[in-house]
Amino acid sequence: MELIIASTQSVVDSTLDVLPIVIFLFVFQRFVVGETLTNWKQISVGFLFVVVGLGLFLVGLEETLFPLGRLMAQQLTDPAFLYESAGKAVSALVWQDYYWVYLFALAIGFSTALAEPALIAVSMKANTVSGGAIGVWELRVAVAIGVGVGVSLGCFRIITGIPLHYFIAAAYLVVILQTIVAPKLIVPLAYDSGGVATSTVTVPLITALGLGLSEAVPGRSALLDGFGLVAFACLFPIISVLAYGQLAVLRARVSASETDSRNPDEEEDNAF
Amino acid sequence: MKASLIALTRDAIGSIRDLLPIVIVVIVFQVLVFREPASELWSMAAGALLVVAGLTFFIFGLRLALFPVGEGLAHALARKGSVFWLVVFAFLLGFGTTIAEPALIAIASEAAEVAAGAGVIGSSDEAKGSYALGLRLTVALAVGVALVIGVMRILGNWSLPIMIIAGYFLVILVTTIAPQEIIAIAYDSGGVTTSTVTVPLVAALGIGLASSLKGRNPMTDGFGLIAFASLTPILFVLVYGIIV
Numbered sequence: 001m002e003l004i005i006a007s008t009q010s011v012v013d014s015t016l017d018v019l020p021i022v023i024f025l026f027v028f029q030r031f032v033v034g035e036t037l038t039n040w041k042q043i044s045v046g047f048l049f050v051v052v053g054l055g056l057f058l059v060g061l062e063e064t065l066f067p068l069g070r071l072m073a074q075q076l077t078d079p080a081f082l083y084e085s086a087g088k089a090v091s092a093l094v095w096q097d098y099y100w101v102y103l104f105a106l107a108i109g110f111s112t113a114l115a116e117p118a119l120i121a122v123s124m125k126a127n128t129v130s131g132g133a134i135g136v137w138e139l140r141v142a143v144a145i146g147v148g149v150g151v152s153l154g155c156f157r158i159i160t161g162i163p164l165h166y167f168i169a170a171a172y173l174v175v176i177l178q179t180i181v182a183p184k185l186i187v188p189l190a191y192d193s194g195g196v197a198t199s200t201v202t203v204p205l206i207t208a209l210g211l212g213l214s215e216a217v218p219g220r221s222a223l224l225d226g227f228g229l230v231a232f233a234c235l236f237p238i239i240s241v242l243a244y245g246q247l248a249v250l251r252a253r254v255s256a257s258e259t260d261s262r263n264p265d266e267e268e269d270n271a272f
Numbered sequence: 273m274k275a276s277l278i279a280l281t282r283d284a285i286g287s288i289r290d291l292l293p294i295v296i297v298v299i300v301f302q303v304l305v306f307r308e309p310a311s312e313l314w315s316m317a318a319g320a321l322l323v324v325a326g327l328t329f330f331i332f333g334l335r336l337a338l339f340p341v342g343e344g345l346a347h348a349l350a351r352k353g354s355v356f357w358l359v360v361f362a363f364l365l366g367f368g369t370t371i372a373e374p375a376l377i378a379i380a381s382e383a384a385e386v387a388a389g390a391g392v393i394g395s396s397d398e399a400k401g402s403y404a405l406g407l408r409l410t411v412a413l414a415v416g417v418a419l420v421i422g423v424m425r426i427l428g429n430w431s432l433p434i435m436i437i438a439g440y441f442l443v444i445l446v447t448t449i450a451p452q453e454i455i456a457i458a459y460d461s462g463g464v465t466t467s468t469v470t471v472p473l474v475a476a477l478g479i480g481l482a483s484s485l486k487g488r489n490p491m492t493d494g495f496g497l498i499a500f501a502s503l504t505p506i507l508f509v510l511v512y513g514i515i516v
Contacts, residue, residue: 003318017377021368025341028364032357033348037341046337049329054374057326061378063319067312072298075306104301111293117286118471164456165447172440179433187433191499195463195471200327201290203375203464207382223390227383227456234463234502 003059011055018051061204069208076101077216095159101213105155108206109233110148113197114140122196126189133185133248142244143193146237150194151206154232158213161220164228171235178242186245193241194234203230280332287327291320330374334469343476350480355427362423362477366415366501369473375464376411380404383457392453406516407509411461414508415501419474422497426481426488432499439503446510454513462506474498 029035037043075081077098083089086097113119123136157167179187198206206229214226302309342365349361370376384404388395393403425435447455478497482488 003322007322014372017372020371021338021365024364024368025338025345028345028349028361029341032361033345033352035348043337043341046333046335049333049336050338050372051333053326053329053331053333054372055326056322057330057374058377060319060322060324060326061374064316064323065319066378066382067319068294068298068316071310071312072301075301075310081306100301100305104297107297107300108294111297112290115289115293117289164459165444168447168459169444172444176437176440179437188499191436195498195502198463199290200375201287201294201323204378204382205294207379207460211382211386221390222386223392223453224456226386227460229460230379230463231456231459 003063006062007056007059010059011052014051014054014058018047018054022047057200065201065204066208069205069210070212072104073101073209073212073216076104077213095156098155098159098217101155101159102152105152105206105209105229106148108148108202108209109151110144112199112202113144113147113237116197116199116202118199119143119193119197122189122192130185134189138244138248139189139193139241142240143197143237146194146240147197147233149240150232150234150236151229153236154206154210154229155213157228157232158210158220158225159217161225164231168231168235171239175235175238175242178239178246182242182245183249186242186248190238190241190245194237197237198230198233202233206230206233276336279335280328283332283335284324284328286331287324290327291324295320334472338469339472339476342473343480346473346477347480347484350477350484353484358423358427358481359420362419363416365473365477366417366419366470367412369470370412370415370465371408373465373469376408376461379457379460379464380407380411383407387453390453406512407457407461410508410512411465411505414504415465415470417508418500418504419477419497421504422478422500423481425500426478426485426497429488436499436503439500439507443503443506443510446507446514450510450513454510458506458509458513461509462502465501465505470501471498474501 029037079089081100082093082097085100086093088097119140120136123134123139126134126139127136153167157164182190207227210229211222211226214220214222214224220226298313299309302313345361346365349358352358381400381404384393384400384407387393387403388400393399421435424430425432447458450458474497
């Protein structure tokens with residue numbers, strides 16, 4: 001019952017959120033381009049779906065994704081659990097003792113990115129545009145590694161309390177250096193990949209995870225340390241995809257310059 | 273009718289694929305690592321259904337209404353070639369889509385909750401609401417401006433890497449004078465803007481524009497807009513933090 005009331009309220013709120021774009025598209029269509037819509041029935045039905053969908057999604061997010069992220073953070077930092085896995089009391093814990101947190105973050109980041117439908121579509125397009133030089137699977141794995149490592153490193157930052165901008169500045173520097181040396185084809189793709197891989201479902205979950213961690217780890221505050229996981233999840237795929245591009249070039253160069261003096265297995269090893 | 277049912281099913285599969293890895297990882301951890309699953313999990317199942325249903329309807333509706341209209345407009349304006357209307361369109365498109373972006377709505381309300389908890393703002397619903405709305409408007413404004421810059425760049429054929437790198441430096445610079453508590457939220461808001469609603473429409477604008485101009489590459493120019501759209505929110509939210 002409560003859920004129904006919350007859903008109705010949420011659908012009403014969503015209508016207000018979607019209204020500006022509807023008005024603006026209509027005004028442009030009518031007065032700037034000067035065409036009337038021929039398929040207005042389909043479009044009205046579509047907007048109805050948008051509003052109802054957004055409303056329901058936001059309730060589901062409030063009921064599930066946020067609590068789930070917090071619950072996982074709570075369980076992973078539970079003193080009894082930590083005592084069992086690290087064999088120490090809370091006061092004696094160092095950052096290494098939170099290894100299950102890093103593993104969970106890695107698993108969530110990697111698996112959600114790998115399964116992300118938008119990333120699959122982008123990878124296929126990139127494969128076609130590059131004439132097969134960019135592999136669909138290779139690109140997806142490269143992005144997934146980036147997201148997984150990013151979220152995991154973000155959790156490390158929350159637990160240690162190191163200021164966010166140190167990491168960001170360092171990562172930007174790496175990205176800039178890589179941009180200069182990486183093959184030009186991969187650069188736009190790399191910049192795009194982080195945003196593509198963090199879906200509307202993943203963002204709330206990892207936000208809640210970060211906030212939950214910052215509340216549970218002694219000496220951290222939600223305000224100063226809790227946010228930042230999304231930024232990491234978007235930034236590190238840029239590095240991993242650029243690295244993948246550099247690797248592909250290296251691999252091509254090795255196989256081009258190599259004669260039959262070495263066996264193919266060794267080449268594979270060197271390329272990776 | 274049959275075609276829309278197929279489309280709806282396809283979108284439902286997409287939403288389930290979004291959620292499935294999370295469900296699997298959580299279950300694996302509950303069973304293998306914690307060994308006794310938390311009792312709260314059952315009550316979350318209903319919400320998970322809402323997530324899937326909501327996301328499915330939302331994306332289905334976007335494909336039915338927003339995307340065709342938006343793409344049609346983007347192409348029509350690109351053909352028309354009026355720089356003024358193109359810039360106005362780009363700004364409003366960025367602003368309008370960002371306001372309706374689900375991930376941003378969620379993050380903004382969470383940020384308000386945290387800020388209220390830490391005593392940075394008042395703890396009344398009104399204070400939290402206006403803080404969250406302020407954050408969303410700031411990000412929406414930033415995305416609008418980003419698209420304007422992006423469109424100008426495509427028209428003027430300016431170098432993307434140089435602009436992006438300059439943007440990064442600016443972000444780092446402003447970070448040093450921004451209040452501590454806004455920094456992480458600012459960096460996060462750069463990532464949330466480029467999801468469900470914004471990306472397809474923005475890509476349509478970039479590709480439409482690039483394909484109607486001579487000697488431009490749709491792939492790189494369509495992307496350029498998104499790169500700006502994830503950079504300017506960081507900058508604008510940092511400035512928002514300095515002002516508020």
